[in-house]
Amino acid sequence: MNELVCGTSRIVGCRFSVFPMTDRFVEVIMGALKSVQTDKVWIHTDDVSTCVRGRAEHVFDVTRAIFAHAAASGVHTVFNGTYSIGCPGDTDADVYMSEDSRVLNSELGPHADIESACQFALYPLGTEQYMDIIYGEVQRAKEKGTFGGSVHYASRLDGTLSRVFESLEDAFSHAIQTDSSHLVMTAVVSAHSPSPKHRSV
Numbered sequence: 001m002n003e004l005v006c007g008t009s010r011i012v013g014c015r016f017s018v019f020p021m022t023d024r025f026v027e028v029i030m031g032a033l034k035s036v037q038t039d040k041v042w043i044h045t046d047d048v049s050t051c052v053r054g055r056a057e058h059v060f061d062v063t064r065a066i067f068a069h070a071a072a073s074g075v076h077t078v079f080n081g082t083y084s085i086g087c088p089g090d091t092d093a094d095v096y097m098s099e100d101s102r103v104l105n106s107e108l109g110p111h112a113d114i115e116s117a118c119q120f121a122l123y124p125l126g127t128e129q130y131m132d133i134i135y136g137e138v139q140r141a142k143e144k145g146t147f148g149g150s151v152h153y154a155s156r157l158d159g160t161l162s163r164v165f166e167s168l169e170d171a172f173s174h175a176i177q178t179d180s181s182h183l184v185m186t187a188v189v190s191a192h193s194p195s196p197k198h199r200s201v
């Protein structure tokens with residue numbers, strides 16, 4: 001019962017797409033979706049995006065692994081995702097909340113070292129302290145060494161794919177331990193971009 005707060009489940013969800021910039025996009029996307037172990041999450045793919053829902057650790061494990069597999073193709077690949085927790089009425093498939101916390105895709109091997117650039121934004125909803133929460137999580141990324149600067153409407157993270165996703169998971173999971181009952185985080189992660197870092201055009 002402690003999974004239930006304010007009448008809503010603490011189920012975490014992410015709706016995301018990966019965009020491998022190659023003519024072979026169908027095999028890269030479908031190959032990534034098939035290679036990843038998704039038994040501990042609710043997952044549904046359509047023509048626009050994929051949605052995964054379940055415990056936070058599995059949602060981050062699965063989204064990171066799908067992006068890592070797609071990026072391992074070596075082509076410029078972008079992940080665009082929206083993570084959410086506490087969305088009122090998000091109780092469908094609550095059965096996945098009783099999975100244990102052992103992640104199924106921790107062995108990313110060399111894919112984990114792919115250099116990645118990310119722009120992310122936290123939206124703590126329903127709290128007046130939202131700016132403190134955002135500043136706190138930016139500070140956490142600075143301390144980890146992944147923070148890459150502020151841009152309009154987002155903060156930048158640079159580093160290996162696994163360190164960037166660690167920072168995203170840290171920001172999300174710490175921000176929900178504050179009094180924010182509903183939190184949204186957007187993230188765009190890019191790998192193998194031919195553009196130099198921070199270039200504006």
Ligand SMILES: Cc1ncc(C[n+]2csc(CCO)c2C)c(N)n1
Nearest residue numbers: 016017018026029046047048049050
């Ligand atoms: C993670 C993820 N899920 C779904 C799509 C949408 N999509 C675009 S092309 C394609 C394969 C052929 O239909 C699919 C499923 C995406 N881009 N990334």
